[in-house]
């Protein structure tokens with residue numbers, strides 16, 4: 001089985017990932033390019049997409065995601081510029097960065113990790 005069951009999602013290392021991307025999430029399935037499975041930031045980002053798939057459903061997520069991308073392309077943004085402006089990408093990146101920043105803040109000045 002290439003799928004590893006994680007808390008709230010399944011991880012498929014080496015699954016089909018689009019060219020130019022490190023990972024893609026389809027519903028509860030997170031597919032990451034081999035070698036990127038240990039990136040805490042990437043997995044956190046993809047977990048937000050899992051949550052978005054649950055929130056909007058397959059049709060709602062796909063329509064919002066693709067609709068936003070197409071809208072920005074018609075506003076003459078390139079592929080990367082349009083991708084960065086998709087609201088679900090903005091949310092995933094924002095929450096991933098915020099949660100990682102919070103993790104750093106949990107380490108006190110002496111470098112000891114506070115537990116509990």
Ligand SMILES: [Zn+2]
Nearest residue numbers: 045049089092
């Ligand atoms: Zn993303």
